[in-house]
Amino acid sequence: MSEHAHEHSHHITPISTLVKTLLLLGVLMVTTIAWAQIAPSALKDVPPALASLINNLIAMGIAFIKAVAVILIFMGVKYQSSIVKLYAALGFLWFTLMFIMFADYGTRHWEAVRGWTPGVKQMAMPRADEPYEEGMPPRKDIKIPDEHH
Amino acid sequence: MISLKKMNQPQDTVYEQFEDLAQQQETYVLGMWSFLVTEVMFFGVMFMSYIVYRWKYQPYFYALHKELDWRIGGINTAILLASSFSVALAVHYHQRKKKMNVLVCLGFTNLCAISFIVIKLLFEYIPKWNHGHYPGPGFTWDNPYVPSHIAQLWFSLYFGTTGLHGLHVLIGVILFSVLMYLIAVDHPSISDYLPTEMLGLYWHFVDIVWIFLYPLYYLMPK
Numbered sequence: 001m002s003e004h005a006h007e008h009s010h011h012i013t014p015i016s017t018l019v020k021t022l023l024l025l026g027v028l029m030v031t032t033i034a035w036a037q038i039a040p041s042a043l044k045d046v047p048p049a050l051a052s053l054i055n056n057l058i059a060m061g062i063a064f065i066k067a068v069a070v071i072l073i074f075m076g077v078k079y080q081s082s083i084v085k086l087y088a089a090l091g092f093l094w095f096t097l098m099f100i101m102f103a104d105y106g107t108r109h110w111e112a113v114r115g116w117t118p119g120v121k122q123m124a125m126p127r128a129d130e131p132y133e134e135g136m137p138p139r140k141d142i143k144i145p146d147e148h149h
Numbered sequence: 150m151i152s153l154k155k156m157n158q159p160q161d162t163v164y165e166q167f168e169d170l171a172q173q174q175e176t177y178v179l180g181m182w183s184f185l186v187t188e189v190m191f192f193g194v195m196f197m198s199y200i201v202y203r204w205k206y207q208p209y210f211y212a213l214h215k216e217l218d219w220r221i222g223g224i225n226t227a228i229l230l231a232s233s234f235s236v237a238l239a240v241h242y243h244q245r246k247k248k249m250n251v252l253v254c255l256g257f258t259n260l261c262a263i264s265f266i267v268i269k270l271l272f273e274y275i276p277k278w279n280h281g282h283y284p285g286p287g288f289t290w291d292n293p294y295v296p297s298h299i300a301q302l303w304f305s306l307y308f309g310t311t312g313l314h315g316l317h318v319l320i321g322v323i324l325f326s327v328l329m330y331l332i333a334v335d336h337p338s339i340s341d342y343l344p345t346e347m348l349g350l351y352w353h354f355v356d357i358v359w360i361f362l363y364p365l366y367y368l369m370p371k
Contacts, residue, residue: 010244010342012241013241014241018238018241019234026227033223033368036219036364059365063361063364070233071353075350080175080178081175083175084175084178084182087179087186090186091185094186094193095193095196098193098194102204105201
């Protein structure tokens with residue numbers, strides 16, 4: 001680095017490190033594809049829920065390692081200052097927080113939707129301006145306006 | 150006379166609002182990362198809707214993923230990983246001011262990006278379009294095991310997410326072409342390696358999105 005003595009401000013990632021990272025990414029890619037091909041027969045005798053958990057953990061675990069390798073080496077976050085590291089983590093932290101939203105979806109009752117849920121002609125909670133029809137769920141809190149008819 | 154061998158660049162300039170070169174460069178990188186955080190949020194909701202609906206319709210989603218060929222997706226994954234490597238190499242050479250190497254690396258990256266789009270169109274989007282597998286009134290579906298409306302939901306997620314990703318790849322192609330031109334003609338706006346570094350960060354992000362999309366859509370675990 002003597003010829004770059006005036007440029008101490010940035011880190012130059014050596015080509016050998018980049019090549020090793022590429023090889024790691026390639027090996028992980030082959031692993032995840034290979035596992036997806038052999039998983040149905042390898043996990044034949046495992047209960048489906050457990051097999052699903054194992055498969056998801058392997059697929060997403062490998063994707064996570066690949067993403068971390070790209071972020072740290074290719075994007076050079078490993079060699080950057082703390083504030084850049086913080087920003088790099090921020091987006092993924094937000095993504096984790098978003099799972100709170102998922103908990104909301106997962107724990108609520110999904111309303112029947114007209115045109116989507118088979119056999120359902122009316123919404124579980126009709127709009128207030130919707131005229132009441134036979135077969136609609138009773139509306140306790142909405143006064144049915146008679147003057148519409 | 151423009152030389153292809155050497156970068157005709159002035160000595161790195163420190164602009165007056167910065168303390169030194171290190172602070173100036175960190176500012177650029179930090180700005181790019183702020184943009185990438187918004188991109189994570191942008192793609193995050195696409196992943197979230199995927200997770201919510203896959204949670205609800207897991208058996209159907211598993212049946213539907215067989216509509217995609219993991220080999221085509223695998224080739225595209227390899228292409229994107231190689232292009233990510235070559236753009237990291239381009240940054241390396243730009244830091245060492247080796248112009249020809251930078252142009253070759255960026256050219257290879259651009260070629261990979263174009264191949265990605267071509268493969269996606271020729272082997273995935275166009276055949277699916279011809280089979281009527283696009284959500285909307287013209288949707289044709291003859292698999293009795295998967296209800297048509299859930300198939301449409303899945304194809305909406307597939308086209309929406311990979312389409313948004315493909316749009317990012319297309320933007321990458323345009324930006325790489327512009328950057329290569331500016332570097333080739335020694336444009337004054339390319340005063341150091343940072344434009345290559347910025348675009349490299351963008352491109353790596355596009356690669357990371359695909360790293361997650363590929364197992365979720367093509368190798369969907371049962």
